[in-house]
Amino acid sequence: QVQLQESGPGLVKPSETLSLTCTVSGGSISNYYWSWIRQPPGKGLEWIGYVSYSGSTSYNPSLRSRVTMSVDTSKNQFSLRLSSVTAADTAVYYCARLAGDSYLRFDYWGQGTLVTVSS
Amino acid sequence: DIQMTQSPSSLSASVGDRVTITCRASRNIASFLNWYQQKPGKAPNLLIYASSTLQSGVPSKFSGSGYGTDFTLIISSLQPEDSATYYCQQIYSAPWTFGQGTKVEIK
Numbered sequence: 001q002v003q004l005q006e007s008g009p010g011l012v013k014p015s016e017t018l019s020l021t022c023t024v025s026g027g028s029i030s031n032y033y034w035s036w037i038r039q040p041p042g043k044g045l046e047w048i049g050y051v052s053y054s055g056s057t058s059y060n061p062s063l064r065s066r067v068t069m070s071v072d073t074s075k076n077q078f079s080l081r082l083s084s085v086t087a088a089d090t091a092v093y094y095c096a097r098l099a100g101d102s103y104l105r106f107d108y109w110g111q112g113t114l115v116t117v118s119s
Numbered sequence: 120d121i122q123m124t125q126s127p128s129s130l131s132a133s134v135g136d137r138v139t140i141t142c143r144a145s146r147n148i149a150s151f152l153n154w155y156q157q158k159p160g161k162a163p164n165l166l167i168y169a170s171s172t173l174q175s176g177v178p179s180k181f182s183g184s185g186y187g188t189d190f191t192l193i194i195s196s197l198q199p200e201d202s203a204t205y206y207c208q209q210i211y212s213a214p215w216t217f218g219q220g221t222k223v224e225i226k
Contacts, residue, residue: 044206044217044218044219044220045155045163045206045208045217045220046217047214047215047216047217058213060213060214061214062214094162094163096162100168102169103150103151103168103169103172103210104151104210105153105165105168105169105174105210106153106155106163106165106208107165107174109162109163109164110162111161111162112161112162
């Protein structure tokens with residue numbers, strides 16, 4: 001059974017960089033694409049972007065200037081960096097596996113980690 | 120960006136009721152539509168992908184249909200454990216977008 005676990009600081013100061021890591025267990029990170037999705041408290045879901053096992057990326061244009069995703073296949077981990085954060089970036093951040101060929105879907109999710117942006 | 124609009128935003132139904140949630144895309148997305156269930160404090164859980172394909176392990180009381188711009192999620196017989204928020208998501212064109220959610224409560 002594939003499991004994903006987010007880790008990283010729960011509190012980030014405004015203008016600083018949010019950094020999260022997702023560790024994949026129970027399966028290999030290879031041959032899949034991996035995504036980050038966030039959910040502000042009490043609100044809906046926003047796709048941030050994905051990184052492939054080979055390191056190719058695609059980001060939501062609304063965040064593209066501030067987002068960097070990377071993968072470390074040796075550790076079975078992938079990461080998110082979001083720079084110049086503001087209070088609007090306060091959210092639960094989920095990592096998820098992107099499955100499928102033609103019909104993509106997020107089939108495994110981490111439990112989520114709340115990141116608060118505050119001084 | 121493709122906008123996804125769900126209706127209703129919330130509903131209250133009795134145990135055993137048939138529940139229908141609709142999702143409309145702002146433009147044609149063929150069958151590139153997924154449905155997720157999210158319970159409070161939990162991550163979303165994939166129910167249906169490709170508009171109508173049931174994810175492995177998901178009870179058959181959930182079904183999906185639709186093509187193009189109009190999609191439907193049906194819960195055939197509502198049970199207490201189905202109390203949750205349901206999201207549709209288009210994966211036709213990046214940025215992939217979600218509907219605003221439909222909160223389902225038990226009367």
